[in-house]
Amino acid sequence: MLAAPYCTRHPGLWKMLMVAVCVALLGCLQAQEHQGHVSVILLGATGDLARKYLWRGLFQLYLEEAGKGHSFRFHGAALTSTEQGQEVIAKILESLSCPRDMAPSRCAELKAQFQQLSEYRRLKMPEDYLALSKDIEARIQHEGLREAGRIFYFSVPPFAYADIARSINSSCRPGPGAWLRVVLEKPFGHDQRSAQQLATELGSFFQEEEMYRVDHYLGKQVVAQILPFRDQNRKALDGLWNRHHVERVEVILKETVDAEGRISFYEEYGVIRDVLQNHLTEVLMPVVMELPVNISSLEAVLEHKLQAFRALRGLQRGSAVVGQYQAYSGQARRELQKPDSFHSLTPTFAGILIHVDNLRWEGVPFILMSGKALDERVSYVRILFKNQAYCTQSEKNWVPAQSHCLPRQIVFHIGHGELGSPAVLVSRNLFRPALPSASWKEVEGRPELRLFGRPLSDYYAYSPVREQDAYATLISHIFHGQKDAFITTENLLASWGFWTPLLDSLAHEVPRLYPGGAENGHLLDFEFSGSHLAFSQPPPEQLMPGLDSTPTPSDFQVLRGKYRESPLISAWPEELIARLASDIEAAAVGAVQRFGEFHLALSGGSSPVALFQQLATGHYGFPWAHTHLWLVDERCVPLWDPESNFQGLQAHLLQHVRVPHYNVHPMPVHRHRRLCAEEDQGAQAYAEEISALVTNSSFDLVLLGMGADGHTASLFPQSPAGLDGKQLVVLTTSPSSPRRRMSLSLALINRARKVAVLVMGRMKREIAVLVSRVGREPQKWPISGVLPDSGQLVWYMDYDAFLG
Secondary structure: OOHHHHHHHOHHHHHHHHHHHHHHHHHHHHHHHOOEEEEEEEEOOOOHHHHHHHHHHHHHHHHHHOOOOEEEEEEEEEOOOHHHHHHHHHHHHHOOOOOOOOOHHHHHHHHHHHHHHEEEEEOOOHHHHHHHHHHHHHHHHHOOOOEEEEEEEEOOOHHHHHHHHHHHHHHOOOOOOOEEEEEEEOOOOOOHHHHHHHHHHHHOOOOHHHEEEEOHHHHOHHHHHHHHHHHHOHHHHOOOOOOOOEEEEEEEEEOOOOOOOOHHHHHHHHHHHHHHHHHHHHHHHHHHOOOOOOOOOHHHHHHHHHHHHHHEOOOOHHHEEEEEEOOHHHHHHHHHOOOOOOOOOOOOEEEEEEOEOOOOOOOOOEEEEEEOOOOOOEEEEEEEEOOOOOOOOOHHHOOOOOOOOOOEEEEEEEEEOOOOOOEEEEEOOOOOOOOOOOOEEEOOOOOOOEEOOEEHHHEEEEEEOOOOOHHHHHHHHHHHOOOOOOEOHHHHHHHHHHHHHHHHHOOOOOOEEEOOHHHHOOOOOEEEEOOEEEEOOOOOEEEOOOOOOOOOHHHOOEEEEEEOOEEEEEEOHHHHHHHHHHHHHHHHHHHHHHHOOEEEEEOOOOOOHHHHHHHHHHOOOOOHHHEEEEEOEEEOOOOOOOOOHHHHHHHHOHHHOOOOHHHEEOOOOEEOOEEOOHHHOHHHHHHHHHHHHOHHHOOOEEEEEOOOOOOEOOEOOOOOOOOOOOOOEEEEEOOOOOOEEEEEOHHHHOOOOEEEEEEOOHHHHHHHHHHHHOOOOOOOOHHHHOOOOOOEEEEEEEHHHHHO
């Protein structure tokens, strides 16, 4: 306000000021008109992903940016010959279409421009990249442009990344002052180790800020809205978004298509690597993570995301159920030219139970599920809230859509399904959500539509004003240098660190077979209890056809048949242990109901450790208070010695369950400060204790193992004690240290109501085959003498021991 009078008195100064302003404005206008040239190089330009999504996304980018100051050139590149590549690209470009609200004449004009600016070139050798760089520089110089930057989109298999990256880094980087952006498509590795190796390799060529790892689910409108939704509705959600109010969270991606045509990829990755480790995990993070004060801060969001990863409880084998549609192995045989005997273990369906160990989410189950050949195509995140209300009046008198007794849920409906479009749904008995009105609108009423058990009218439902393609959105973000919707190296390695242990534990898992589509029925339904997930229906059991045939374990969930004329149960180790534990619990419950107590004799060694752990953590209905625990055999060492069988029982079972101390019966190997001295009569003392407490000295169940030499308990071929005669408990000699042992005799073992023999590991395959063929010769193979007088013998063998 003070400058005008001063300038009036000094007109020369006023003219200089006006000239300066005009020059500045002209400079701004010129900068607006010539912001620089951008080269987009699409590698794998003739591939399936490029055909379906990437060229369409690049065209959308051009439609948005044309006339805003940048000039463009789009280079489609592949290994295809120039002539063939040009023909393919021409067809793809001709098929492109504009948004519905664009005038046809404007569309035709821009499409013609885009076609003119797009070309195909073969990029195969390092010199091809150098030639490309020189061509870009020559064009820029010829047209008098300034280079703004280059985008390289890797739509190629990961094994090609390193060579391409090396060529770009050495001979195709833009000059000083221009940026480089390298776009990478999943899969980013196969496990934590390979992901780390790939990250290190790429890190030697590119800076972190130059790399954009694409997970296209992060470009979907509803997924991108989860954090803003939480931010815009903080007041309503602050008291609800926690373990006190959330019953469970579901993150779901169902597909009706199968893997036909993609079998080679699927055989290597499977459903967990293909969908859960990336898409569903990335969708889970904005739900689980703490909400930053400023969600626009990329650094704050990333830090909170990494904190959420660190809070995820490690996954165990019991955290997952897996399945495979029945036609998959046949498709794999055809596409991969495998023999008729080939059966794949690749899962095409998986349900995963995740827990978050922090104050907000402690105890809340998070269910991730995805599969092919299911009954519908749909993806969503569903937050189901607890409801402790009780309505006195019947449902017909409830206030429509607002009763406190109605289910309360928030659904981020990502796409497809009966709704058919992206949407955010909030139960009307929760709160009316705030969403940006410029980009979200209320869904029109559809009286016939029901979602998650309720009519659509029960929800405040909002959908995007204009639906946008995920790839088009992400390509726009890449062009503008916005990294909030991409996966950083740190983020990637945190995800693989979480998933790799589970993938390793499932490597030999036999998936449950399902027919596909609506015929799946309830076959894939699963239930969870604590940290354990299991199919609701029992596993399909099939009869083992016999030892002379060559069954493939991938055909079965559990094999049942005969071994040495006694029942055989065979499965992969986890299923086998779970089945044995369930059978022991059933025997315990039955014995307690009939006799008031259960007498269980357990072998030592490494084989039953997994069983002890399973009984301790997964069988809360086990009647421990009425169970007596006895030892089948013991090493002649003090009970506190690490080699003591009792010490193993104590560490893996007794300290985790409530068995009365007077019901625990260790073998008396340490008497009068001596170990297994004949004159101390420890064996006789244990026999007398058994006779006094166990009716007819008949244990309800005896658990045995089988050694590689055919021994069982501590009854060895070289030590005849206990193999004949009526003595109940004997001292024996082992061929390995510690040599002195105490053991139940064959006579006592064969009095049991049930004997279970657990045989696990590939090293037991040879003895398992041998024992299957011999008669009853306990002096040579003590295990062959096990045959209860009036009880039942059941063999539990894992596939490695049984089928090799």
